[in-house]
Amino acid sequence: MRKVILSVLGHDRPGIVAAVSRILLEKDCNIENVSQTILQTQFAGIFIVSLPEDLALGRLRTSLEDGLRSLNLHVHVKPLASQTTTSPPVPNEPFVITTQGPDRKGLVAGITEIIAAYGANITNLQAVFKGGDDPGDNIMIYEVDIPTDIDQQCLYRDLRQRAESLALDISIQHRNIFEALNRI
Amino acid sequence: MLTDREIISTLEMLQSEHLDVRTVTLGISLLDCASHDLSKLKNKIRTRITHFAEKLVPVCDQIGQKYGIPVVNKRIAVSPVAVVGAALTSSQLVDVAQTLNAVAEMVNVDFIGGFSALVEKGMARGDRALIEAIPHALTATERLCASVNVASTRAGINMDAVLLMGKTIKKAAEMTAAQDGIACAKLCVFANIPEDIPFMAGAYLGIGEADAVINVGVSGPGVVKKAIDRALESNPDLDLGQISELIKKTAYKVTRIGELIGREVADSLKIRFGVVDLSLAPTPNVGDSVGEIFQSLGLLSIGVPGTTAALALLNDAVKKGGAFASSRVGGLSGAFIPVSEDLNISEAARQGHLCLEKLEAITSVCSVGLDMVALPGETSAETIAGIIADEMAIGVINHKTTATRLIPVPGKKAGESAHFGGLLGQSTIVAVNNATGSNRFITHGGIIPAPIHSLTN
Numbered sequence: 001m002r003k004v005i006l007s008v009l010g011h012d013r014p015g016i017v018a019a020v021s022r023i024l025l026e027k028d029c030n031i032e033n034v035s036q037t038i039l040q041t042q043f044a045g046i047f048i049v050s051l052p053e054d055l056a057l058g059r060l061r062t063s064l065e066d067g068l069r070s071l072n073l074h075v076h077v078k079p080l081a082s083q084t085t086t087s088p089p090v091p092n093e094p095f096v097i098t099t100q101g102p103d104r105k106g107l108v109a110g111i112t113e114i115i116a117a118y119g120a121n122i123t124n125l126q127a128v129f130k131g132g133d134d135p136g137d138n139i140m141i142y143e144v145d146i147p148t149d150i151d152q153q154c155l156y157r158d159l160r161q162r163a164e165s166l167a168l169d170i171s172i173q174h175r176n177i178f179e180a181l182n183r184i
Numbered sequence: 185m186l187t188d189r190e191i192i193s194t195l196e197m198l199q200s201e202h203l204d205v206r207t208v209t210l211g212i213s214l215l216d217c218a219s220h221d222l223s224k225l226k227n228k229i230r231t232r233i234t235h236f237a238e239k240l241v242p243v244c245d246q247i248g249q250k251y252g253i254p255v256v257n258k259r260i261a262v263s264p265v266a267v268v269g270a271a272l273t274s275s276q277l278v279d280v281a282q283t284l285n286a287v288a289e290m291v292n293v294d295f296i297g298g299f300s301a302l303v304e305k306g307m308a309r310g311d312r313a314l315i316e317a318i319p320h321a322l323t324a325t326e327r328l329c330a331s332v333n334v335a336s337t338r339a340g341i342n343m344d345a346v347l348l349m350g351k352t353i354k355k356a357a358e359m360t361a362a363q364d365g366i367a368c369a370k371l372c373v374f375a376n377i378p379e380d381i382p383f384m385a386g387a388y389l390g391i392g393e394a395d396a397v398i399n400v401g402v403s404g405p406g407v408v409k410k411a412i413d414r415a416l417e418s419n420p421d422l423d424l425g426q427i428s429e430l431i432k433k434t435a436y437k438v439t440r441i442g443e444l445i446g447r448e449v450a451d452s453l454k455i456r457f458g459v460v461d462l463s464l465a466p467t468p469n470v471g472d473s474v475g476e477i478f479q480s481l482g483l484l485s486i487g488v489p490g491t492t493a494a495l496a497l498l499n500d501a502v503k504k505g506g507a508f509a510s511s512r513v514g515g516l517s518g519a520f521i522p523v524s525e526d527l528n529i530s531e532a533a534r535q536g537h538l539c540l541e542k543l544e545a546i547t548s549v550c551s552v553g554l555d556m557v558a559l560p561g562e563t564s565a566e567t568i569a570g571i572i573a574d575e576m577a578i579g580v581i582n583h584k585t586t587a588t589r590l591i592p593v594p595g596k597k598a599g600e601s602a603h604f605g606g607l608l609g610q611s612t613i614v615a616v617n618n619a620t621g622s623n624r625f626i627t628h629g630g631i632i633p634a635p636i637h638s639l640t641n
Contacts, residue, residue: 182194
């Protein structure tokens with residue numbers, strides 16, 4: 001079965017997901033996964049969709065662009081690569097890295113450079129920089145899968161050194177602690 | 185996916201509200217180390233403890249780092265030494281105490297508990313030898329803690345043992361007079377002692393326990409106080425039922441952390457996980473105080489009218505939250521009121537809000553009893569025994585654990601200050617009222633019979 005991934009971007013308003021999903025239904029497509037978020041005023045949605053055999057990719061793209069033009073949304077549609085081409089998963093454990101500190105350029109680049117260098121994968125990222133002195137207003141929360149075969153002490157050390165150079169307070173904690181504390 | 189609110193609130197509890205795992209306590213059975221031969225016994229004890237405990241501290245540190253939650257203290261609790269060393273003399277037991285202290289130093293734990301005897305129904309030869317050894321043992325060691333259970337709801341109160349403990353406490357204080365009687369800060373007298381307390385000075389490994397077990401003590405008075413403060417700031421009209429619900433939820437969270445860390449430590453050491461003991465245990469740090477919770481609840485200070493009711497609410501809510509969070513809740517689980525270890529409670533004693541009588545009253549609803557209470561040095565052994573007997577009676581009749589950790593500070597009077605240092609803190613010496621004359625009641629001796637279990641009024 002052919003699958004596509006489509007992204008929808010634009011100014012947030014009620015009815016965006018309804019509009020996208022109605023067009024997909026009309027084209028006999030099946031939504032397998034969907035995730036949406038709103039950053040400040042902007043909507044971003046990602047859909048993984050399976051297509052009927054007789055639907056050309058171009059026709060779907062045209063229908064979405066035509067149907068969403070009135071909402072002033074940008075749509076990108078791309079065929080999804082087969083799963084057989086992906087490499088086997090590396091054993092890892094989920095951690096949460098949180099930083100708090102004054103806003104400046106290069107914070108995300110600085111922290112993610114270290115995360116990437118150790119082959120850790122960011123699975124979720126929320127970052128808010130509102131400026132000012134309230135630590136809660138300038139926070140980055142990375143959920144990362146850290147490979148179990150790396151030297152975690154070195155990763156901790158490098159992250160802490162980088163955070164210090166960026167004037168950030170950093171916490172690195174296994175994800176289980178947040179689940180144990182907040183969820184029944 | 186975690187929400188940012190879940191993450192930020194967790195970080196606040198850790199960073200600004202003193203949430204930590206107060207202690208991971210490794211219980212080790214020494215029962216099969218027993219021997220008539222002192223040297224063999226000491227060797228077996230050394231081998232047994234190092235076998236189980238050599239990795240305790242590094243594993244706790246590593247898991248603490250993994251979760252970003254410090255395991256503040258790592259401790260060991262052993263089988264009652266009065267049983268293990270039943271064949272030994274008092275001076276030989278002091279030797280055993282020094283061995284335990286040396287092993288504790290070797291494996292880098294800050295306290296080792298279990299220099300203990302269970303004498304609620306009578307004293308065997310080994311029990312007498314151990315109690316006789318206590319003052320010397322606690323003077324010659326730094327990390328050793330001792331406890332003696334002198335009463336239980338099923339057996340009654342062993343008044344011979346109570347009087348003996350009064351004398352033992354006096355002697356221990358005199359032997360460490362230069363340090364304000366610090367040996368007594370490592371000595372608890374219990375009624376209904378649990379077999380799985382992770383907190384010192386009462387921790388020992390019960391006779392009914394396995395070869396080794398990990399028990400965890402979590403605390404968090406700062407977290408409870410901040411939760412109350414925040415809730416009242418956003419809604420000053422909260423009633424006490426709503427505040428109780430809030431404390432319950434907070435206790436739930438704190439207990440979950442203890443269970444998570446405890447189970448992982450136990451798995452790493454391949455030792456059975458025992459219990460989580462959620463006790464609001466203060467330290468002499470600002471923001472880590474049980475006394476401050478009373479002020480958050482609206483009382484001028486711990487000790488003023490309303491204190492017993494407030495503590496009853498607090499203790500019950502903590503137990504309910506803990507019981508929901510884990511099916512392995514044990515130990516003491518409640519709120520500690522250690523006078524010298526809590527800046528706020530110590531200050532309440534200094535200002536006169538908290539007297540010995542009020543302290544005794546609130547122990548009817550708190551987790552333990554008269555804890556870290558500095559008394560005038562001139563307090564007699566009979567008077568100390570009387571205070572202990574009163575406290576034991578509260579425990580025995582109410583089917584609960586009670587204990588005393590009393591320090592008659594040599595050469596000092598009521599109103600003066602006693603300094604114990606570190607976690608043991610400092611305190612104003614509280615007056616013992618109406619203690620003149622002889623106390624024939626105490627010297628009658630014998631057993632106060634176990635209470636009736638019906639007609640409960």
